[in-house]
Amino acid sequence: MMQDEEVRSRRAVLKAAGGIAGLMLAQGCTTRSSIAPVASTPPVAPPAAPLKVAAAPVRTLSAPPTVNPGLFARAQAALARHSGTIRKTDRIAIADFGLDSLHPRFQFIDMHSGVVSAMRVAHGSGSDPAHRGRLERFSNVPDSNATSEGAFTTDNYYIGKHGRSQRLVGLDHTNDNALLRAIVIHGAWYANPEMIAQHGKLGRSQGCFAVAEGDLARVFDLIGEGRMLYASKV
Secondary structure: OOHHHHHHHHHHHHHHHHHHHHHHHHHOOOOHHOOOOOOOOOOOOOOOOOOOOOOOOOOOOOOOOOHHHHHHHHHHHHHHHHHOOOOOEEEEEEEOOOOOOOOOOOEEEEEOOOEEEOOOOOOOOOOOOOOOOOOOOOOOOOOOHHHOOOOEEEEEEEEEEOOOEEEEEEOOOOOOHHHHHHHEEEEEEEHHHHHHHHHEEEEEOOOOOOEEEEOHHHHHHHHOOOEEEEEEEE
């Protein structure tokens, strides 16, 4: 009798243990963490205030003698407006499309000394359909082949169909399709000095800032990455 009761007691214990094991196995089919020991939860600290990145100080400079004062004022306003995005403010580039393409209208300005280096730059065929050598309109529309107006920041370099080129990121609603349109700085034969001698004007790009092949290295040295290029006319 005692042996029968002992056997029944052992069977009950084994049955209970099997039920617990089955429960643990069933829980293990959901997530591994559901059967892991739960650690004590530390008190939650209040979220830290987001860090504000200080914008680079923008130096105010009077327009150099060879730079259009109205356009320079617009460029300085754009530099201040986008100072949180533009990493380097020591030098800027202005493409003065109020001038004909025969003029050195691509102006690189040292914002500390006021020294200006200038060279020619082509505009897009969509901005000058009759090829008169003067920009008539801007456009941000893909496939327009037009030059876009506004502030750009210079991005990285790459090797493309025009050789070494530099991507541009449009910062305004008037040029924010620059990356999509592949608007870049590159060298081109139709921006070489011979075009002025033969035709009195440069050829036209598909909206890119095309410079003489011999000027390209100098342009890249002057503008670098992370600076502002401002394109407009007054």
